[in-house]
Amino acid sequence: MDFLSTGPVQSSTVLILAHGAGAPMDSPFMNAVADGVATAAIRCVRFEFPYMAGRRHGGKKRPPDRQPVLLDHFQKVIQQISETAPKGASIYIGGKSMGGRMATLLAAQAVEKPLFQAVLCLGYPFHPPGKPEKTRTDHFPEISCPVLVCQGDRDPFGTRAEIENYALPSHVQFCWLPDGNHDLAPRVKSGYTKEENLAATIAAMVDFMEPDQPR
Template structure:
């Protein structure tokens, strides 16, 4: 459990490999919690590569609600999760971020007040805009994030027009790295016509995340 206050906590899962090289504080998306198969497979893939992963529930998910938490509540949970990971794995390079909503809430929290000890943010499908409503308004706060950021985006992502996500990451300069996954949608599902499987896509994601985190951790 990750404590949020003296009388509140949320469930968490910490996958720790032998001699972890980094730790990723991995927030879930709006529609599915930390037990979702995609979250679990990414966590296992990173652990096999030497990266510990802390998955945790946002309060609304813990309570069984379908309505995502307000930014204030989500940001507080992210801060507590990062602090929990730092306590459990002191001296291990710490990264934060998440899937969709979880990634955006993590970047908002970092923009508002730096997350102690966090060296970089990893977004697994940054939700740049609502489906069918191309915009970059949701990225405005990223200018205040003074950390390296990795964006993993699919070419068929309905929540991140590829041209707009390229413009967004390009404007962030050296702080942002964009990795584009050909044929993937917002859930990183690929159609058979692209000649790849979802499992292969997930392997690409964890390879990219691991390599990037190792480079950032090395300075």
């Protein structure tokens, strides 16, 4: 498997971050997030699902793999990274959109103590755009570990107004990005900036993974 590792190799905190459905592991968004958490001495390891890796190596553009393939690959990545991480390291998993959803599904399926501590989602796809009745939250009650969701207020995959009416478990935390879209970026007229929302996202992620560290 090919990985992109950012941050100290011997860090005691490791974030395994999966990409979204349409962009690779080294998209500008993924690069910015990885670089941001690395400044807090957190090692961020990125990988690509088989369909995206195929595109990178000259294959034709394909849609995402079926869910069982995505989950199996993600689990293998977690196993491999956990075997090479420093002893006693805290491992977190997460991803952008689809990648974050796969991380929550793995957490929901864990029947024994998993290799990871918690899950981080960046723009979770709570429902398909324009179809708010088709929610993707049925598995959330099965998740026993903490979850952080960084979500734009106006994300078409789940707005703040919609999500605040969901009956989600109390250990699902939110970082709301003002006027943020699915990429967490606000509109120019809002008075907020993409850079501000990204900085707030990274700060929330770092605080979630290392809450006891002095800032």
